[in-house]
């Protein structure tokens with residue numbers, strides 16, 4: 117980005133309420149967008165993403181910053197930050213996957229990066245919270261002008277979250293109160309990097325065997341998604357290397373993996389068994405029996 | 407709409423009225439508009455942490471933080487840790503004594519990040535310090551001296 121003042125011309129609108137924000141966004145349509153931390157907007161020109169002429173700042177709206185974590189479920193305001201999630205969600209509880217995904221970002225970014233920002237930026241395959249929310253069967257609350265709707269995160273597509281939309285909140289639910297979950301990410305450096313590949317995993321155990329499983333992969337396809345083939349293959353298996361390697365190989369076949377700046381697609385496919393091994397080993401080490 | 411969020415910024419306790427576009431990066435405002443060149447810039451894309459400052463008590467990378475989001479808020483920069491006529495903070499002093507500063511480009515960001523850590527977690531473990539530094543790159547020191555200086559500060563404060 118040319119660092120002259122002329123490069124920073126968009127208008128920044130500060131609504132006082134969610135109603136005002138929703139009506140501004142409806143009025144602006146495709147010319148406007150909601151922002152909270154604005155990291156993606158500021159990086160937009162660098163990555164050649166189109167910018168808008170009007171942005172509606174929603175990060176200060178109290179209705180959007182509420183966070184209620186209740187054992188196995190969480191109600192998360194759209195402008196809740198990664199740091200709030202990391203500080204509020206029990207790393208040993210059934211929503212652990214959310215805590216771990218939120219910790220993947222350096223704190224100075226996590227203090228401004230929000231849940232809705234992570235969901236809405238597209239394309240951003242490495243968005244860490246999305247796989248975690250997918251295995252928590254998350255739904256999102258959306259305002260379009262006066263109309264409020266709720267939809268499953270898994271069904272989100274560009275078409276269904278059109279111009280003028282405002283995500284107001286996210287609801288997430290663990291499989292069960294005693295579910296085990298984790299978020300495992302592979303990065304080039306040990307920390308502070310975007311994932312080259314990530315997996316969010318939530319399982320219920322029956323004795324030593326997996327009774328049910330939810331698995332979502334990130335940074336592999338253009339958008340994170342749950343993988344039904346891998347979920348089915350995990351059921352009945354133990355939390356061990358054999359199950360993990362089979363699941364990783366299956367994921368490599370089932371996913372339409374795309375390469376990124378840090379790793380080509382073939383490399384990403386090859387590391388999937390190792391990624392699954394790490395994830396299952398961590399669940400096994402968490403020492404619970406579901 | 408909130409007209410109270412005019413273009414006023416409190417920096418290190420002093421109010422400033424600004425006339426810059428809202429998406430101008432806070433780091434550039436600090437350095438070029440206000441002459442607060444203690445805040446450094448390296449990558450300008452949120453990856454190196456050199457530009458870390460605190461806004462309303464939360465660290466942010468100011469190279470990708472639009473000044474328009476900081477209006478009405480309180481910003482602390484490295485100049486706000488210890489005034490030129492005051493003694494250094496214990497963390498700054500320990501940086502000096504441990505040899506944690508070489509070229510110095512990363513130092514203001516390191517100090518802001520680690521001051522924040524010590525405020526949140528007064529007795530951090532070495533792992534806590536390493537985790538806190540995930541977003542701060544140093545090309546000179548190898549981090550060892552920075553970690554030592556931080557742990558020495560925590561120990562002296564206990």
Ligand code: FES
Pocket residue numbers: 446447448449450451452453454455456457458467468469470
């Ligand atoms: S200059 Fe801001 S993070 Fe590098």
Ligand code: FES
Pocket residue numbers: 506507508509510511512513543544545546547
């Ligand atoms: S002292 Fe030179 S980059 Fe850290």
